[in-house]
Amino acid sequence: MASVCSNDKEEFLRVKPPTTSSEDSSVKADPYALQLDQLAAGIRRSIVLDEEVFEETFLRCMICRDRYEENVKIPKILPCHHSFCLPCLLQLYQSECTQSSSLRHSRSVGVGGAISFQCPSCRNSFMTSESHVIQLPTDHRVVQLLDFVRHTNTYTVNFCSKHHLQPLNFFCEPCIKPVCRDCTVLDHKERHGHMVMDVDEALKKYRPVLELAVTNMENEATSLLSKKGTLECMVKSIESNHDILMQQIKDAFRVIREALDTREHDLMEMTEQNISREKHRITSIVEKMEERQKAINKECVKLREALTDSNIEEMFNLHESLKKAAKNPIRVRELDDGLQTQLSFHSSLDLLLERIDNFGDIAAQVTMNSLTKETNASNSHLTSSDC
Template sequence: MHFFSDDKMASEITLFEDANEEFLTCSICKDIFKHPKQLKCMHNFCQDCLQPLMNEATSRKIKCPLCREEVELTVDTVADLEDNIFLSHLCELFLVANLNTVDVLCSFCSEALNEENASRCIDCSDNLCDKCAKTHTLTCLTRNHQVILMSELKTETLVRKSREGNVKIPCQKHSNNHLEYFCQTCQVPVCLGCTVVDHVRQNGHDLINLNDGPTKEKFKEQITEQLNKLEEIIPSFEKHIDIANETEKCLIKSLEKTKNDIRDTAKSLIDEIEAHTKSLIEKVDKKAEAIQKSLEHHREAAEIRVKSSTKINQFARNLCKHGLNSEIMSSAKDLLRRMKELQEGNMKDLEGTGELCFVRQDEFKFGVVKECKIIERDEYNLLEYYTEKAMAVGNIVKRGPNWPTGYDNYDNNGYNGQNTIQSIQRNGPNDIRATVYFQSGFNMECKMNPGDYWLQPSNTFANYQRRLKCYAEHFMKVGDEVKRGLNWPLGSNDSYDERGQKSGKITQVNQTQTGTTVTVDFGAPDNQTFECPMYNGCYYLLPLQNSFPLIDWVEF
């Protein structure tokens, strides 16, 4: 920020350009520092702004509002925190240089100052109105001080003199003394009183004058060296910011998609539940209807039995009581038979109690939400990973992407056979050989060095398949160079890649719900393209150069 006119002279310094308003602004109150206090993390805040943090602290620690680092307090009050004298002086000069936009008061009578009536004592750094400036030059203690108009405080010489006027910094331990020495043993500035009490030369403390030029330059060199190192690593922090921004974009995009998927799933489940509800209600209605009919039939049969038994009982009693011998003798046979039938014909008990209930089952599973996590990161491409970590004796293998010419009869033209690794010799990272017994009856020593890869697994071993799946779902992109991979289809498809000897480039990647289908251009002479699936074990392609982290979806 420039505070002076565009036609300022070359002698004017750039102090106010470096120490601009942003540099001198407290990040809490957003105003120019007032009594700036410095925390151990080297961040500065106004004394009054730190007071609430001190009041809220439950222990002798506060969190820096900027870096969130916990700073342990060695003092009891905010006023006892270390002053940042450098910032205090710069803030004072900033206010002086901006009289027309900020309020600056006379150090003695508190009159508001402006460029027309304001002066400054370079020797004691007091701001003075016209009246107090005249008095200041008349007293015996200050009559030799240099008092200038603030409007003239715009040249390098005068600003430097004004800065030097503030050079007397009071000692925090001995308030009546100023800092005059630097204890090289303790690496702190001290006053004359400190050299008598805590920093005594006779006790081994090495003291030098604060104005010692070589010592100041040594510290400036050390600070500059560390500053350069810090500036070198700032781009790495910025890179992490970029990564965070990209991750946030991915989060926002995937968040909306995930919400929509949840809503769609919920809707489909609601429709399915409603259909299932309707079906259950229909079933329970039919069941209840059948039970109701059974109850009615049972009740009707019981009522008939009651009526029959009652009528026969009444007839039998009257017959026995009032009937003639001939009447009794003629009815007795049939009456006894019927009464016996009623006694022996007991009704069957009803099955069930007539009670229905709904039993909940885990038939409808709503699903869970998962987060993509990197579980392993390395620099291997897929065949390097197989060679270094997964290849073992007994593996079933087939022709790899760099199978040498003239050996087609060894592996049945590269189809999925039963070619078995007999032995592996790992002489070093660039000399790995495997002896293979081929289904055709031949034994052959095959290279598996970087760039050779005569072999690739015929079966999709669990971890190897996970890597292929991870590549297909998350990292496959247009431009990737590929060759024949696992489960390459039999037959006429051999012509596309000359039986594993030719690579192609992906021209299109189509992600669907069922998986990934890619289009590969195998180039001249026919510029043939072939659509290849890369899902559910049908990994028709193998990336040649790609290395990528292995990721997984974990429930949170």
């Protein structure tokens, strides 16, 4: 592939490497002087060349490999006729100054002083200073080339990879590939089943088919873009549904927690009431036993006094009173019958945990949503393949 530079095309000039014969020593010294002279004289012609090689050879500094510019990367020509950009030459000069100063151990030579400077290409030496480097003549040949490239229209020509510099002007229909003139004679003969036509004719024949294919692909791309927007809206809807579901789950378990807290409070109150009632019953029995004990002790004291005083009447009265009290003893079931009230908590925890494990469900239901209906309606006029 090469570029064709055109100014009112009349003929092609293929750029070749400079000749090495002794008869053309001037061209050897300056390989593109003839072309520049012809262009300057106004000779109209088209140039077929490799644009990348041309730029690398003529339009780029050989040190930094940057393209020359008229204001920043100015091409400066050395006495040995090799050209480099001014920033690179100044940098090389400063490096030479630093090296020369360190070797001589002298401060008399520094940036701005005259030193021996070598060309990076041919290694020829010459004395120069920083001001002399700046004042080096500009390589106007490069400037003219830059101006020529800037003001010249270019277009791309494909060349045959098998036959040197033969443009691909034909198209082999069975092989589905562009071919050159030599290919039609050697490799793509009609008697061998090849059907070769002019590239323009092939473009005319296949352009409607390709345009239809492009239209279909563009329609499909538009449909895919619309579907992408619909799916993005669905993602937002799913995110909104996520928030709703999370809130519903939180509300349901909040109600369960409130019911559990209420039941916990009720059970604790029931426990307090039963414990308090049982404590009160036992405490009442203890109080009655204490009163009975005090009464017995008092009767015993009186009986002893009656025995001491030999008061027979008092003795019999007290004895009768003790017999009546003995007939109505205080009954304590925990002691007399061996019965004791014991409170316990029955939770049915396993059953409750099983029900909690199965509590609630997330159901998925497929429905026709409004976004899909709107998308199908908007894309009804498009022809596209299914996703």
